[in-house]
Amino acid sequence: MSILTISAILLAILFLMLGLGLWVAFSLMGVGIAAMTMGTSSPLGTVMATTIWGNSNSWALAALPLFIWMGEILFRSRLSEDMFTGLAPWMERLPGRLLHVNIFGSGIFAAVSGSSAATAATIGKLSIPELKRRGYPERMMIGTLAGSATLGLLIPPSIILIVYGAATEQSIARLFIAGILPGLLLVALFVGYVVIWGLLNKDKLPTETGEGLSFAEKLRRSRRLIPIVLLIAGVIGSIYAGIASPTDAAAVGVALALLLSWLSGSLDRQSFTEGLMSATMTSCMIAFILAGAAFLTVAMGFTGIPSLLAEWIGGLNLSPYALLAALTVFFIVMGCFLDGISVVVLTTSVIMPMVEKAGIDTMWFGIFVVIVVEMSQITPPVGFNLFVLQALTGRNILTVARAALPFFLLMLVALALVVVFPGIATYLPNHM
Template identity: 40%
Template sequence: MNTVILTIIVLLFIGFALGMHVAIALGMTALVAGVVFIGPIWDFFGQIPWNTTSSATLIVVPLFILMGELLLRSGITEDLYTTFAKWMHRLPGGLLHTNIAASGVFSAISGSSVATAVTIGGVALPSLNKRSYDERISLGSLAAGGTLGILLPPSIILIVYGLMAEVSIGRLYIAAVVPGLIMMAAFAVVIVVRVATRPEVAPRDSEISYPLREKLAGLVNILPALALILLVLGTIYGGIATAIEASAFGVTGAFVIALLKRKVSLKMLSDCFITTASTTGMVMLIMIAAFLLQFVLAFTGIPAAITRYVVSLGLTELQLVLLLCLIYLFLGMFMESMAMMVTTLPLILPLLNSMGVDLVWFGVILVIMIEVSLITPPVGMNLFVLQSLRRRLAGPRASGSIVDLYVGAFPFVIAMLAVLLLIILLPDLAMFLVETMKGSG
C-alpha cells in the first residue's frame, strides 16, 4: 500500500514539475500505476472515458461556457464597469468597490476566475492609475474580485466537483449564492477599513458628479445581463428547470442580448464556438484523467485505507473539515486549482461519505479554499496574470514587482478565511436556500 501511494505521489510530482498539462500528468500517473500494480487495464481505460463523457449532465459544460462567451463579446464588460463606477464613485474606496461589484457580476457571466481578473483588470487598471489610486490595494482588490469567478454560478469548478462527487450541479449553484454575496461584502469591508486608516490610497472624486439620468441609462445597458443571470438561477431554484435546461435558457438569452446590442457576426460566433470547444475539451480531458486515476486508487484500496485510518482517529465532522481546510491551504500554495481538486477528491470523497458530511456544503468550502489558493504565494494564478497585465499596460515603464500583489492581496486572504470559518460554523448560510428550493436542480 505504501509503495502504491509513494509511486503515485512521485509520478504526479514529476508530471507537474515538468510542466505537463494537468490531464496528461493525471492520465500518465494512472496508466503507469495501473499497469505496475494492477496489470493489463486497457479495457478499463476505454470504458471509463466513454462512461465519463456519455453522461447527459455534461451538456451544461459547453452551454454555460458558450453563454459566457456570447455575453462577453456583447460588450457587457465596459458597460458593467462604467455603470458601477458612476454609482459607487462617492463611496469611501470608490473604484475599489467598483472592482468588486463588476467582478461579482462578471463572474456570474464567465464562470472563470482568471477570465474575471484579466477582463475587469484590463478595464479598471487604466482608470485606477489615472486617478492615482494606491497600486497595491488596487491590484489586491482585482485579484480578490477575480476569485469570485469560481464561486458564483456558473462556476466551471463547481460543475467538475458536482460530476466527480455525483451531486446536483443545480444545488451546488444555489448553495454558492449566499457565500458568494457574503464574500463580496467581506471584500467591501476590507476596502472600507483600509481607506478609513489610509484615505490617500483611494482619492475621492468629490468634484465629479453624474446626473441620475446618466446613472439610470447605465443600468438599462446592463439590465438584460443581470436579468439573464437571475433567470438562470431563478429557474433552478424554483424547480422550473434543471441545470441542463437552465444552461439552454442562458445560451438563448445571451444570444438575444448580443443580437439586441448588434454584436452578432459570423466572426463573433466563430470565436465563441472555437473558445467554447477548446475550453470544453480541456475540462473534459481533465475529468477523464481524474476518473482514470480515481479508478486506479479505488482498485488498489487506497481511499478505503485512508478512510479506516481517519475514522480510527475519532475525529468529529467539524474537526475533519478543519483538517482538510489546513491541507488545502498548504496544497494551494504550490498546486494549480483544478489539479489540486481533481487529484485529492478521489481520496477524500469516500472519507466524507463515511463521516456523513454533506457534499454540497463541502463543495462550497472546497471552492472557497481554491479561491484562497488563487491569491496566495508562491503559486497564485490571479497574482501572476494581473502582474502580467500590469506590465503589458504600463509597457517599458513598469517597475513594480509581484510583491506588490502579495501585499495588496493579503487583507483579502484574511477576509476569505473569515468567510470560510463562518460557512463552516454556520452551514445554514450555504444550505438554507438549497433546503427551500424546489425540484432536484
C-alpha cells in the same frame, strides 16, 4: 507490495509527471495505469476504455461547455466597456468610492463567466487604467481585483461547481443554490473591508467630489447593464425555481447572450468564431482532465487505497473540525502548484471517502472546497489570478501577492464562518 509502498510510488510518479510539465490529464492517466499495474490483476485496457467512455457520456457535463460559451460571448460584447458607466455613479458616496467597482463588477461578470481568470482579465483591463488615471492607490486596485475575481469560482453558474458535481455525483442545481449565500458573504466582506479602509485612509484617495447624479440619471447610465442582470436572473432563477435544469438554462443563456451581443453591435463573424473556439478548447481541456480523473478514481478503487486511507484517518479520531483544518492546508498547498479544476478532480477519489466517514455533508463540502480553491488562486507561485494581474500591471508577482494578502485573509474568515455556521451553504438548497 504493501499499500503504503504503492501509495508512495504513485505519489512520486504524479509529482514527477507534473514536474516534467506533462498535461494534467495524461498525468492522472499515468498514475492510474501504474496503480492498476501494481495493485490489481484486472484487465487494464478494458477498465480504462469503459471508464473514460462512461464518464465522458454525462448529460450533467453538457451544461459545462454551454456556460463557458455564454461567458465567452459576453466577454467579447460591450459589457466591460459599460462597466464603469453603469456602476460608477452608484459608488460615488461609498467610502472607497470607485474601488467598489472592482468588487461589484467582478461579481456581475463572475455570474456570466464562471471563471476566475476571465473575470480578473476582463474587469482588470477596464478598471486598472481608469483607476490609475484618477489617482487611486495601486495596492488597493490590485488587491480588490485579485480578491473579487475569485468570485468567478463560487457565484453560479460556477464551472468548478459543475466539475465537482460531476466528479462526486452531486446535484449541480443544488450546488449552484448552495453557492449563492457564501458568494454574497464574500462580497459583503470585501465591500466592508474597502469601506473601513476608505474611512481610515481618506488622504490616500483622490480628491474627486463625485458628480451628484440624480437617481434617474444613474439608471440611464446603467441601462446597458440591465439586460445582463436580467440574463443572469433569468438563467439562474430558472434553475432555482425548478423550471429548467442547468443544461437547459445554459442553452437558453447562450441564445440570449448571442441576442444581447447582436443587439449591442458587437457580434460579428470574428467574435462569434473566437468565442466558440475558445469555449471549445476550454471545455475539451476540462473534459479531458475529468476523463483522466475518472480513470484514476476507478484505479484507486481497485487498489483499495482510498478506503484504507479513510480507515487510517478514522483511526486517528480527528474531529470534523480538525479534519477540515488539515484539508484546508492540503488544498492551499495543492493550489500553489495546480489550477482549481485540477485540484478538485485530482483529490476527490481519495478525499471523499474520508469526508463521508467523518459524517460531513458532501454538498456543503463542495462549497468548502471551492472557497479554499479560491484562496489558492491568489497564493504564489501558481495563483492564476496573480499571473493575470502581473501581466496587466507590469508589477512583479510578490508585489501583486502582497496586495492580495488582505483579501486572502478575508476569504479565510469567510471559510471559518461557513465551517462554524454550515447553514450559510445548506439553508437555501434545503429550503427551496
